[in-house]
Amino acid sequence: MMRNWRFLAGASIVVAVMAVAGLAPVLAPYEPNKSSVLLLQTPSATHWLGTDELGRDVLSRLIYGARTSLVIGIGAALVAVLIGAPIGLVGGYFRGRIDLMIVPVIDLFVAMPALLLALIITVMVGPSHQNLILVLGFVMWPTMARLVRGQALAIREATYIEAAVAAGGTSAWIIRRHVWPNIMRIVAAQFAIAVSLATITATSLSFLGLGIPPPIPDWGGMVRSGFDYLALNPAMSLAPGAATTITVLGFYLGGSAVE
């Protein structure tokens, strides 16, 4: 019951954020990058969240920012699964020497703080949509690989795996047909959690000035630019901060409810 409640709450938040991102052109009252002479307005009837230092409508930027957040969060989690799941499956299913090579690499990555690692790599490769997705995915794959490996280790001991081998199945076929489908549900849950982690890390990077280059609206960058004008229009920082929190919470609740 409790888990169900968490899943429903998480899923509704995720669906809401996705709807906002998808319907951004309809929902946003202004062009997100169109500046005006009305700088740093406090919230009013015309600009519900006020305007920023270039006179852009904060609400519109917030709505468009949802796209950036989702693309980066989901993209990075996807990269993490694409790298981590095959490695974890191979290690967990075959064990032996391959596994002995994989495990220390996973441990090494898991031991390093993700944000710091992402920060260093981003400094080296330069910030862009694509790089951010790849870097965050690269930082997160070991967690995914570790989870998948553990599950594969457990499932390979099931009698139906032995039966599949006894029936003459190849390893690739057994992994695809019997091991992976049994892990997918947990990977899906971990995927949602990875999205939340990627979102928060991406926002942190943006806040540190290493995120999406302007003028693309992005929550981390918005929090940062609003930081200098907190006294004038606090909504500039607070609104994207709250949006990030809610989105992260949504994915996290959804994912952890399944696990």
Place this chain on the structure above:
Amino acid sequence: MQQATPSPPLLDVDALTVRYRARAGLVHAVSDVSFQLGQGETLAIVGESGSGKSTTGLAIMGLLPTDRRTIVHGAIRLTSKSGSINDVLRLPDRERRRVRGNDVAMIFQDPMSSLNPIYSIGSQIVEAVRQHRHVARREAVADALRLLAELGVPSPDRILASYPHQLSGGMRQRVMIAIALSCRPRALIADEPTTALDVTIQAQILALLKRVQRETAMAVVFITHNLSVVAEVADRIVVMYAGRIVEAGPVRDVFKSPRMPYTLSLLRSLPRLDHLRRSGDPLEAIPGNVPSPLALPPGCTFHPRCPHQIAGICDGPMPRLEPCAPNRLVRCARWREID
């Protein structure tokens, strides 16, 4: 040239030896095990846990681990459907997969976990059929239905559509048998197929296996620790102890006059209705434990637990497996004296 050479046995296990290198030392799982099996024959391999019976079964399926910690000697010659004789232990991986399920199939002890919980019964049988025969999906489904009907499963179409958790243990084992039979194998390894089932269901499954065997002339290796099951299904029996064969022969003869003290103790430890015991009389148990395969006792491996053991003889050299009657083998230094 010899005249009228008997056709080679379907399955010929020849001096099979399996050892595992463990951290604590060398594990002697199976030592010098040989037996033959012809078409339509049922051989029971009997022994306690750790006697090497399951390892022998896995070896026949070519399912032993192939890492460097596993040492396998001997040969397992299997006559394939095409008539060629292959040594399962030496086949390349690809060929070995072709043998599995196709020439020799296996059913397992636990029907609860031998089916993948996320697929319907139908898709699992169809999958097994299509593993070795390139047939259309529809044809495979028809095959599955026919198989289940043959096995006496009521409303097979309903069973095909259901998932493992919706079926009883007996029904699941029937499904496993259907999967094992799907490619019409020439030999079947049954590793304690009825141990996890209720007694009434056990009898049904045994009867089913017997019927299928009669109809298909399949050879069956029945691995079990349950002697009453052996009497029910097997033609010949191989008794294993600590990785070695200690007695072998026709079931009837071995049960009537066991030669090896271990077999005798096994038979005596069975509860029997025709020998009514006074209430409170304990069943006869074999004293001591199965020796660790890491440190086998010298000489006859059973001598520390044997009521007939004599110092100087039984702890001397390992007794040979020698013929003691027509078709019978025994490994005991004193079988002539014990009766």
